[in-house]
Amino acid sequence: MNKRYLGIGAGLAAAAMVLSACTPPGGDGGGDGEGEGGGEGGSSVLNVGWNEAFRSMNTETTNGNAVANAIVTYLMNENFKYYDDNLELQDGNLGTVEQVSEDPLQVKYTFADDATWSDGTPVDAADIVLHWAAKSQKYNTESAEDVAEDRDDEGEVTEQDEGSVFFDSASPGSALIEEFPEISEDGSEVTFTYSRPFADWEIELGLGADGIGLPAHIVAKQALGEEDPAAAKQAVLDAFEGEDSEALSEIANTWNTGFNFTSMPEDEDLLVHTGPYKMTDFAEGQYLTLEADENYTGPTEVGVDQVTYRINGDPMASVQAVENGEMDLIQPQSTSDVLSAAEELEGVTVETEDGATYEHVDLMFDNGGPFDPESYGGDEETAKLVRQAFLKTVPREQIIDTLITPLNPEAQIRNSYTMVAGSPMYDGIVEANGMEEQYPGADVEGAAELLEEAGVDSPTVRFLYDDTNSRREQQFTLIQEQAEEAGFDIVNEGDVNWGSRMGDGTYDASLFGWQSTTTGVTESDANFRTDQQNNFGGFSNEEVDGLYDELQVETDPAQQEEILAEVEAILVEEAFGVTLFQHPELTIYSDRVQNVSSTTVSPTMFWNYWDWQVS
Structure with missing residues (x-):
């Protein structure tokens, strides 16, 4: 061995x-x-x-992510860019990506001459336009909130009514491309114009396992009944350029669920x-x-x-x-x-x-629970004190020493919401965000003092986690012991179906992990911006939203670090949650x-x- x-x-x-x-x-x-x-x-x-x-x-969908x-999909498809084992961005075989203008920001994708779908159809403009448009939310006539009740038990969006358009995806970068792109006559070159600078333009489309997304001609065949590949591709382009809601409704329904399967499909088109x-x-x-x-x-x-x-x-x-x-x-x-x-x-x-996965505890801000200001007549300060008190009880060091160090002697507490230890920005952000000082772990006395200051006695916290995962079960037990000693009443909401409950308001604190898919500085936008896809706790802060607006257009790494440090300092102060360790x-x-x-x-x-x- x-x-x-x-x-x-x-x-x-x-x-x-x-x-x-x-x-x-x-x-x-x-x-x-x-x-x-x-x-x-x-x-x-x-x-x-x-x-x-x-x-x-x-x-790219909620279910498929x-x-x-x-x-x-990574083994089955080429891409424009991918990461190596040093997290350095490499060129894929699908073609090239280049910035052709800085003001306005314009990015051109050029497909390689041999870029071909397995059925012999060229990979070209229709494919990347579908990929961009679905992620941009530009063509949606329904919001994620509108279709929330239409999801099934697995989180899939059910078919929308005729004329209603909802692509079950979101990307801040793609949303900055507001105009239909410029396409070369042969469809091999596509130039996108951003409404403002975007830091992660190089990895917005065509990265890694996402590649170029679904084959547009197959989507159109399934959705619109168009058999000829060239005509099918043109139908996709026409639908988006003409904002044809009837056609886009069918395309979106197919894009959302038409390529989902759990055994070998009879339709070979799904495997192109x-x-x-x-x-x-x-x-x-x-x-x-x-x-x-x-x-x-x-x-x-x-x-x-x-x-x-x-x-x-x-x-x-x-x-x-x-x-x-x-x-x-x-x-x-x-x-x-x-x-x-x-x-x-x-x-x-x-x-x-x-x-790549990191463990963390998040709190609910909008469910009428102990961390929601509405529980105290809208008193923001009281709710914040209760949140801070609870996070002070999380025994971060004890969790690492007991459960993680035996597996990895080099393990350490993660003290950043957005960066992994060892990355260029980590040390600077940790020094500035205050997490290590504010939530050192198992500060029972400090937590009790904050509860007393808040005037809140024995708040009940419903704690959600996967109780079929033995390590999570042990973490919950350690957290419960410290929190109850400080004066909290902890209710065990362990559930094998914890994932389907995220954001539904039936719990107050949760324990789970996030895994990164890119090194992009804007990746965390979806976790902390108001109403974004991964912001399950209902956290909303205008200053954080504004900082992410700045981050999207900032290309200087030093300024990016400064912005993220400001975001994290707010998250620490507002007691969004606390990070634990890299898995x-x-x-x-x-x-x-x-x-x-x-x-x-x-x-x-x-x-x-x-x-x-x-x-």
Whole structure:
């Protein structure tokens, strides 16, 4: 067994779904003959384990925005840009991105000559226009609040009425592109004009697993019944340029849910892709198989003929599968038992890393609970004192020492809402935001004094978390003990379906994790701006909103850091919540696999799949 401790590494989704294991085609990955790795006349096979099932080809929707989807779409599609394991932005094979004007900001996308969908249709303007328009919210006639009641139990937006348009996505950058873009005659060049400067213009469209998004000609075929690819693409462009609400309503409905599936679809159009791998098999809740596409004509050369990703939410079972030769490469959520079991394996490398996901506690501001000013007749100061008191009780250091350090000796408390330790802006922001001083952890006496100052006796706090996750259960217990000692009454709202309850007002505090998808400075906008997609607690602050307006147009890194430091200082003072730690992650792989690497943004260990080799 080889063991390595790394500082920064792969990230997982915050909570794993418990799914049954199964042995898919490809066998144990170690024998001879067809379907096994390496032998003469055979094909190379890599069996990868993951903790959650794929469910959508569209990673831009609320339902589709998950690492389990991104790792598949990343292998199936080319992109304009991607991150390497040092978080450095690299050029993809789909084409080029360049700033052609600074004032106004204009960004031109030029598609490579060999950029082609797997059905032979060129990748061009219609595809990137659909990608931009869906994220911009420019064409929506319904708001997210309007359709909130129309979501099903899985969070999917149900079909909207004829003429109603709602694309289930949002991006501050795309929203700054208010005009229909300039398109070259052959559709290979598209120039977008921003209404004002935007710091993250280089990664707004065509990044990583999101790539270019869905194939516009297939969307139009499904939505509008247009069979001819060229005519279908033109129909998409005409619908957006002409703001045809009837056509856009159908396009939006297809874009929102038409590419969601949990087993191998009968309609092969849903599997049209731009990259070197194609989906060939998908058994619900068990495994998904990708094979090198013999018709792919792009420049990406892959070293593995078949990648089968097995779905298993039990990390110990995944380690056992590696030992049995049923899995070659896994990235399970780390616990001391999992790490110990992995370290005992022979012929296996174990990498212990800080991941992309960070743990945090957030509070509710608008649900009539103990942290809402309305509970005190609109008294903002009283509510803030109660929030500050509760956050002072969170035993941050104890949580790290008890649960995380045994897994990663280099683990440390995270003291920033927006930056990971080791990133260029982290130290400066931490020095300025005051979190470490305001909420050092387990300050029971200080919390009790704040409750007394607020004149609030034994406030009840309903605490939401995933009670099927043992580490979260332990964190809750530690938090509960300290908070009750300070005078709070803590109600255990542990729920396996915690995710579907986010923002519904039935709880007062929550414990979960966020995973980064980019290094963009504007990424946190969705978490802290008023009414944004990830602002589940109803936090609203005009100064923070204004600072994010400034951040969007600021291109100087020093000024970006200063703005984010101001945002974080407000979040600390207003007691938005408190950060805890980067998730300790494990990458475990058999010695038969070469060139495994990982990065701290989605799609984690899949980022350099073209380098994989199996012996």
